[in-house]
Amino acid sequence: MVSELAQRLLAWFDQNARALPWRESPPHPYRVWVSEVMLQQTQVETVLPYYQRWMTRFPDLETLAAATEQEVLRLWEGLGYYQRARALHRAAQILVRERDGCFPQRATEWQTLPGIGPYTAAAIASIAFGEVVLALDGNVRRVLARLFDLDLPVDSPAGERELRRIGQVHVPIDRPGDFNQALMDLGATLCRPQTPQCEVCPVAGLCLARARGTQSLRPVRRRGGAVPHYIVTAAVIWRGEQVLLAQRPPQGLLGGLWEFPGGKQEPGESLEEALQREIREELGTTIVVGEKVGVFRHAYSHFRVTLHAFHCCLVGGEPQPLEATALEWVPVTRLTHYPMGKLDRQIAQTLMQARPSASAG
DNA sequence: AAGACGTGGTG
DNA sequence: TCACCAAGTCT
CATH class of the missing domain: 1.10.340.30 (Hypothetical protein; domain 2)
Structure with missing residues (x-):
């Protein structure tokens, strides 16, 4: 029945x-x-x-x-x-x-x-x-x-x-x-x-x-904890008309997607110090931090971030993929071909607007 | 078993 | 600005 x-x-x-x-x-x-x-x-x-x-x-x-x-x-x-x-x-x-x-x-x-x-x-x-x-x-x-x-x-x-x-x-x-x-x-x-x-x-x-x-x-739900808020940095490292992208490892947050390298600011660090440390750890090289690209905010499922992105120049040796799956130098006009999360896409969009391709203009 | 894992909409 | 929620799964 x-x-x-x-x-x-x-x-x-x-x-x-x-x-x-x-x-x-x-x-x-x-x-x-x-x-x-x-x-x-x-x-x-x-x-x-x-x-x-x-x-x-x-x-x-x-x-x-x-x-x-x-x-x-x-x-x-x-x-x-x-x-x-x-x-x-x-x-x-x-x-x-x-x-x-x-x-x-x-x-x-x-x-x-x-x-x-x-x-x-x-x-x-x-x-x-x-x-x-x-x-x-x-x-x-x-x-x-x-x-x-x-x-x-x-x-x-x-x-x-x-x-x-x-x-x-x-x-x-x-x-x-x-x-x-x-x-x-x-x-x-x-x-x-x-x-x-x-x-x-x-x-x-x-x-x-x-x-x-x-x-x-209804429905009754169990309560979740408070979500942390991180200050993070990202480096747009230029080599001529190209910028450096790192591919994130397959597991974990944004697995397999591409990003501008960088990371969390630790207590007591300036943004510039945090970025230089992260680049040393991730790429095994040294950068000079230049002008700010922009400040971007984003809420993930379990934390929030405020991201400070900077234009940077390489002064150390060739970057090594110490934590990334791969590194690639990419012309700004080709950034759309690389899958990215929301924040990195915002950075990429900012770069593409600042340096429109001849054909697009 | 509780926390990690994206993003956009809603009040 | 913020908390909550949405056709969940994996570890």
Whole structure:
């Protein structure tokens, strides 16, 4: 028997589902997969242009597997969590090499691939292969926490177990993928974190938080700590018309992306001293710090930075990639070809505006 | 198991 | 300016 919750949700979804490019009939595993990875911690509106560009350049599994990592990162630039792009690329190569280009069907198989966790595996398996599994993401957590007025933190192990237990029994065997997407659409459009639109919600009559007036208290979350703020420096080291870029190591923050070398200011250091020290440590050489390029601010997920960038000249020996994966001298006009994070892209943009190419002017 | 991991939108 | 949040995964 189908739960009333599922019936109402699906009826609403049939009328109100958002038209999204990866929602096709029948759904295509590759396109559903790419969309789900892009959508990890990222809103639909942000994903749309990236998805379109991706599908134009990498229309299928084989094309993606054959691409270079640099091109993959360049298309991903701006989406964040760059490990997702690298994992997607690696998984494509695994499927082509080890499975002859055939997609898994079960969620448990999908989850063995890099970049695919419990949520994404369940989403793909239910949407593209009809597996009856709950796809528990942030939206679904919030919707279920309200429907059942759950007072456990939804991001705790106990809370998650409870949500799975509560939610799984409602997944209908005939339309598991639509059910999951209906829950997510509801969370994204009506059952929003602030000021949920209960008046027009198709399942308001079944909602315990609505009945008790506790919508704004759900979901309960554990508190995060304060985020640190760092002062960092970056060097634009010139050699003729070229500047020096360093490629960050594959693991960790902005893995595989390119940057202007530099680093944190330590207590007691001037900006210039910090930059000279960082260049000595990272490149094994010495610079003269000149005019300021600009000051840039940025908030990462777990800290904030204020970045001071300076024009610099090399006075020591040839730079060595002591901490970077690679170093390259790059003409300013070619900086767009190197994938970068937000801050370094801002520096690059500033340089390109200051020294426009002849053809662009 | 808690923290690392991007970026943009919102109140 | 700031805290919180968003279709999570990895270690």
